[in-house]
Amino acid sequence: MGLAVSDELMITAQPLPTYRRRDRRADLAHLASLVETLGVHQVVVGFPKHLSGEEGEKASKARKFAEQLETTLGLPVILWDERYSTVAADRTLIEGGVRRRQRQQARDSVATLLILQGYLDRRRRGS
Numbered sequence: 001m002g003l004a005v006s007d008e009l010m011i012t013a014q015p016l017p018t019y020r021r022r023d024r025r026a027d028l029a030h031l032a033s034l035v036e037t038l039g040v041h042q043v044v045v046g047f048p049k050h051l052s053g054e055e056g057e058k059a060s061k062a063r064k065f066a067e068q069l070e071t072t073l074g075l076p077v078i079l080w081d082e083r084y085s086t087v088a089a090d091r092t093l094i095e096g097g098v099r100r101r102q103r104q105q106a107r108d109s110v111a112t113l114l115i116l117q118g119y120l121d122r123r124r125r126g127s
Helices: 024-038 057-073 085-095 100-125
Strands: 003-006 013-016 043-047 077-081
Touching (some): 003 100, 013 100, 024 057, 077 100
């Protein structure tokens, strides 16, 4: 699971170490610990819609996870469209000269960074 956090002014996103998912309880506990440690006030979860915009099984799972996260943390959780984030992450890594094996390892982290930055940019524009 890729993780990122914004600066206090909510202008830029910074990556956090990637988290290897275990089970729902452990995942929620890990995220709750991060939220407390970092003083997070809101959470953005990538929402994997189909290219057509329809919601499939993965979107349904993401929605359920977001609901559990909101209940566990007591904070607002925003679902953010993550279509094309992996493609954009790959493109960014390729343009940066990152080798294929290293790209595979960095993809989730960069995609998460792009998802959060997209949310922050849209929020700042007020749209």
